[in-house]
Amino acid sequence: xxxxxxxxxxxxxxxxxxxxxxxxxxxxxxxxxxxxxxxxxxxxxxxxxxxxxxxxxxxxxxxxxxxxxxxxxxxxxxxxxxxxxxxxxxxxxxxxxxxxxxxxxxxxxxxxxxxxxxxxxxxxxxxxxxxxxxxxxxxxxxxxxxxxxxxxxxxxxxxxxxxxxxxxxxxxxxxxxxxxxxxxxxxxxxxxxxxxxxxxxxxxxxxxxxxxxxxxxxxxxxxxxxxxxxxxxxxxx
Ligand SMILES: *Cc1c(COP(=O)(O)O)cnc(C)c1O
Numbered sequence: 001x002x003x004x005x006x007x008x009x010x011x012x013x014x015x016x017x018x019x020x021x022x023x024x025x026x027x028x029x030x031x032x033x034x035x036x037x038x039x040x041x042x043x044x045x046x047x048x049x050x051x052x053x054x055x056x057x058x059x060x061x062x063x064x065x066x067x068x069x070x071x072x073x074x075x076x077x078x079x080x081x082x083x084x085x086x087x088x089x090x091x092x093x094x095x096x097x098x099x100x101x102x103x104x105x106x107x108x109x110x111x112x113x114x115x116x117x118x119x120x121x122x123x124x125x126x127x128x129x130x131x132x133x134x135x136x137x138x139x140x141x142x143x144x145x146x147x148x149x150x151x152x153x154x155x156x157x158x159x160x161x162x163x164x165x166x167x168x169x170x171x172x173x174x175x176x177x178x179x180x181x182x183x184x185x186x187x188x189x190x191x192x193x194x195x196x197x198x199x200x201x202x203x204x205x206x207x208x209x210x211x212x213x214x215x216x217x218x219x220x221x222x223x224x225x226x227x228x229x230x231x232x233x234x235x236x237x
Contacts, residue, residue: 007051013222014039014055017205021216024209035209038085038198040219046071048223053079061106061217063088065097072101087169087198087217089143092116099126106131106169106198109143111156118161129166131198132157134188136181137173144170147184154192167196167214178204182211 022032040061041049049060049071058081062068068084076082085104095116098105108114108130121127132154135144145153150168157163168189172181182199189197200208202221209216 010051011055017218024206028210036215038215038217039222040217044223059083061085061087065094068101095120099124104129107133109133114157114161127164129164131167131169133169136170136184150188167194169198179207182208186212
């Protein structure tokens, strides 16, 4: 497919998702701007990110630092108001790059990482807002603090390490009713005085908004994997 056609599709998808986000917010009795759309551009080429930028999108999510470094430094020069969320697992040996190249960390999930981030933020003077990932489904293969350990971890990050903890993030188990997980995340945030909730993806972001999501992370519904494979190909030709 032509690059121009792909850009048009991404623009149209974005407009559709924005409309649905605003409608879901209004239905939940919230203002349309109460929910921020994080466009998840992982595995998508820089051209797809640019198409979204051209359509007015500014907040993006990536899950691997390798992709962040390959795509975003150049785009940032053109779009200085771009905001990049790290939404994937973070190794402690990557904290320097993360603090330098991302704007929000959504996947803070363990004390050693919290300590490494606190040190690097102190050293660099870049104090990034962080969300703590909670493993609401208590899935052994998944990252995130367990719900029972969340209060202590939040307190430790805030009080001992002085991190800017703004809220919580979760990825519900695939075959369960996501609403139960969204409700649990909201309750943990409420009792800890946290206001940011990153929850909801392409399949369930409207439910997440009903449960108080302030950030929804939407990938395939915007970028549609197959179309972007075509874009990669045409860019390489
Ligand atoms: C990939 C990913 C998303 C986006 O998922 P879609 O189903 O493509 O919308 C959201 N959050 C995280 C953490 C992801 O890794």
